[in-house]
Amino acid sequence: MNFEQLWLTYVKKENNKEICGIRHIYADCDNPTATHGAEELLLALEVMTGSKPVLHKTPMGDDAEEKNAESAEIIDRIKLCIVPGMKAESYHIYENENWIMIEASDGKGILYGAFALIRQMQREKSLKGLNVFKEPAAPLRMLNHWDNMDGSIERGYSGNSFFFENNEIIVNERTKTYARLLASISINAVVINNVNVKDNATCLITDRYFDKLKELSESFAGYGIRLFLSLNYAAPMELDGLDSADPLQEDIKQWWREKMAEVFTKIPNLGGFLIKADSEGRPGPFTYGRNHADGANMLAEAAEPYGGLIIWRCFVYNCRQDWRDKKTDRARSGYDNFMPLDGEFKDNVILQIKNGPMDFQVREPVLPLFGGLKATNQMLEVQIAQEYTGQQRHVCYLIPMFKEIMDFHTYVAKEKDTVCDIVTGRTFGHTNCGMAAVANTGNDANWTGHDLAAANLYGFGRLAYEPELTAEEIASEWIDLTFGKDEEIKQILLFILINSRGIYEKYTSPLGIGWMVNPAHHYGPSVDGYEYDRWGTYHRADHLGMGVDRSDKGTGYAMLYNEPNASAYNHMETCPEELLLFFHHVPYTYRLKNGKTLIQHIYDTHFEGAAEAAQMRKQFETLKDRLPEKIYKRIDERLLHQEEHSKEWRDQINTYFYRKSGIMDELGREIY
Numbered sequence: 001m002n003f004e005q006l007w008l009t010y011v012k013k014e015n016n017k018e019i020c021g022i023r024h025i026y027a028d029c030d031n032p033t034a035t036h037g038a039e040e041l042l043l044a045l046e047v048m049t050g051s052k053p054v055l056h057k058t059p060m061g062d063d064a065e066e067k068n069a070e071s072a073e074i075i076d077r078i079k080l081c082i083v084p085g086m087k088a089e090s091y092h093i094y095e096n097e098n099w100i101m102i103e104a105s106d107g108k109g110i111l112y113g114a115f116a117l118i119r120q121m122q123r124e125k126s127l128k129g130l131n132v133f134k135e136p137a138a139p140l141r142m143l144n145h146w147d148n149m150d151g152s153i154e155r156g157y158s159g160n161s162f163f164f165e166n167n168e169i170i171v172n173e174r175t176k177t178y179a180r181l182l183a184s185i186s187i188n189a190v191v192i193n194n195v196n197v198k199d200n201a202t203c204l205i206t207d208r209y210f211d212k213l214k215e216l217s218e219s220f221a222g223y224g225i226r227l228f229l230s231l232n233y234a235a236p237m238e239l240d241g242l243d244s245a246d247p248l249q250e251d252i253k254q255w256w257r258e259k260m261a262e263v264f265t266k267i268p269n270l271g272g273f274l275i276k277a278d279s280e281g282r283p284g285p286f287t288y289g290r291n292h293a294d295g296a297n298m299l300a301e302a303a304e305p306y307g308g309l310i311i312w313r314c315f316v317y318n319c320r321q322d323w324r325d326k327k328t329d330r331a332r333s334g335y336d337n338f339m340p341l342d343g344e345f346k347d348n349v350i351l352q353i354k355n356g357p358m359d360f361q362v363r364e365p366v367l368p369l370f371g372g373l374k375a376t377n378q379m380l381e382v383q384i385a386q387e388y389t390g391q392q393r394h395v396c397y398l399i400p401m402f403k404e405i406m407d408f409h410t411y412v413a414k415e416k417d418t419v420c421d422i423v424t425g426r427t428f429g430h431t432n433c434g435m436a437a438v439a440n441t442g443n444d445a446n447w448t449g450h451d452l453a454a455a456n457l458y459g460f461g462r463l464a465y466e467p468e469l470t471a472e473e474i475a476s477e478w479i480d481l482t483f484g485k486d487e488e489i490k491q492i493l494l495f496i497l498i499n500s501r502g503i504y505e506k507y508t509s510p511l512g513i514g515w516m517v518n519p520a521h522h523y524g525p526s527v528d529g530y531e532y533d534r535w536g537t538y539h540r541a542d543h544l545g546m547g548v549d550r551s552d553k554g555t556g557y558a559m560l561y562n563e564p565n566a567s568a569y570n571h572m573e574t575c576p577e578e579l580l581l582f583f584h585h586v587p588y589t590y591r592l593k594n595g596k597t598l599i600q601h602i603y604d605t606h607f608e609g610a611a612e613a614a615q616m617r618k619q620f621e622t623l624k625d626r627l628p629e630k631i632y633k634r635i636d637e638r639l640l641h642q643e644e645h646s647k648e649w650r651d652q653i654n655t656y657f658y659r660k661s662g663i664m665d666e667l668g669r670e671i672y
């Protein structure tokens, strides 16, 4: 099978005496997940040292060999030990008298600790005096796959699904490697099928698929990962011909009770379900005049006896808008639909909320349900599939953006009020909460299409477990693990990754307005692509200015935030400039804080962005002899494409606004 190991690629460290000294691993092998931790250490050490250490399958090393005088001075053994009383999924690694101890409360903690130790060894950081204690921030750290059962992936940019082919479920070496990759970054939940549940995917909760799902869920469970499925809200109708899916109707409730009993029995490690309802044509409770709490609670009640979670998405909006209608604002819809229901959801329901009010644009404000909802379990949804951020042909390292979102102060409380605080349970003490990312993987050999896009997968997991890590620390780690210790590689890739989002933002749509992409596939520039369409995504450019008035004089969206955010967004002068066009309709001649007019800012950033994309490729090309040829070529080919494509973006945007405004570029550059 043709796939790579990404950051789990190990190389020989024969000159590293510390690593090569490790010859014994003692582990409690009663716990399958902890056993995987021991196996991972064996595997890594075998490659790094050239021979496999001895695994002692005894409860915590009763048979530990006495150290002789010779070995007394070197670290020669690792001990994995479950210590009751520690927080779930946490670990403590320390060196003590030349033992490396990994202590954890459970198998997952041991596994995460093992991977943390492997990272330490891959990066050749000294083990002497090691003392690291970590516990997870977000309880649920989840990936959402938008994989369809025919093998295609909605918004997939890395090949086809490795979970489904021809309506069958795949469980093989690749799905196992995937579980290992995810465990190594502490992901503990995966939804394998698309939230748009149609056709055969509706049948995932029937006999036809139970055996395979059980097999997959068991394989995942060994790596501390719970399997989730996306659910079709109208399943009672589509599977059993019921005439309704009304959440308050007794026969529908009964159908779900029986179905949940069946599904949770047949797939014992199932974590629960993800549901997209009343959104973009998917069925939901609105059809029956019911609300989302009615729908979610019906499912939650049926899943409750089995500890099942119902993760209900808030991506609900009117996708049949008339562009002339300036009162309806898609940005408001998540808030307007769900805010009135705060406190009405059962405990095993979690609302999954996209980071922004629109749809994963390169720049959006935080969706104000964060900071609005107080009595509802919440989960942050981000997208590492780069639907609107270059589709894994452009490099766009998203972790800096995720950190901005997580660090956003909602002012819902005096302290602990950030999005991160909310979804890690620190604000309201919730335990059913966390973070989900729409996955960016597929069956390409390198998993993510663009080799550099793997940094987003790696980074998401690391961030969800340890949000205090900086985007730069995460990128450095990923580079070291993936490409080995090479300062030159590290400096250049770090530069590219850290600047990539800013560069992408510069040559695409300006100042938070978003969109301007080709309809349907969403790749490449088309300024008016969505302007007269039904999706509620408008830039409202005329010959005088552009942007959407979401102030209290416009759609009122700005006022959905807590103070002082509401007032700040509400006024052009105080609105953060990177979001100016999201919140305001602004004349082209309006002067930004740096003295430039809006139109000049658009021209300048677009020329700069394209020039910086070219610069990025130049920098990368200095690595020609340092990277493996295959990888070098793959990345270089994408950077070249990006360089060319960024010019198309630059020219389309600049030309459009030049023609609309009639205002010349002050620097007289070529605008077509």
Ligand SMILES: CO[C@H]1[C@H](O)[C@@H](O)[C@H](O)O[C@@H]1C(=O)O
Binding pocket: 146, 154, 155, 194, 195, 196, 276, 315, 359
């Ligand atoms: C899975 O559907 C996706 C859809 O492809 C994407 O373009 C979008 O707008 O978001 C949807 C969602 O998040 O549900």
